[in-house]
Amino acid sequence: MTATQENGWELSVSTYIAAPPERVWDIMTNRMEEWFCPKPWRVEIIEQQWHSGGRSAMVMKGPEGEEHPQEGLFLEVVPGVRFVSTDSVVRAADGSLMPSGHFMLGIWEIAPEGDGTRYTARARHWDEATAKQHDDMGFQQGWGAATQQLKELAEG
Secondary structure (H helix, E strand, O other): OOOOOOOOOOEEEEEEEOOOHHHHHHHHHHOHHHHOOOOOOEEEEEEEOOOOOOEEEEEEEOOOOOEEEEEEEEEEEEOOOEEEEEOOEEEOOOOOEEEOOOOEEEEEEEEEEOOEEEEEEEEEEOOHHHHHHHHHOOHHHHHHHHHHHHHHHHHO
């Protein structure tokens, strides 16, 4: 999808997975460390509070020791359908919500399709420059590889 102001400067990937939605959802949420980053990168889950307002914290780890902490908040969690998170808001130690350096709003969702599942992942950005930066970083390749890893786990 082409990122435009009308679609929230959105980049997306989508694929059909030959597995029931319940299986795909279980892997999406309970086995993130196995699929969420394109290999040889990996993700270490620090905490995932699967509810609206819950913490979403992880560290992306590269093959040469790179580490990229990702701290954010779940904006929406609809079990078996979608989860939405952002890195523009974090929960402070006292429980209050605080603004954070922002990059994107992520939307991961599934829907029944025939005998399987349609998986779609979207990244919406604050402006054109941020969407372009994400695209230039290899959005399609990276998110596409993660999508393929999810597909292989679910179909395996």
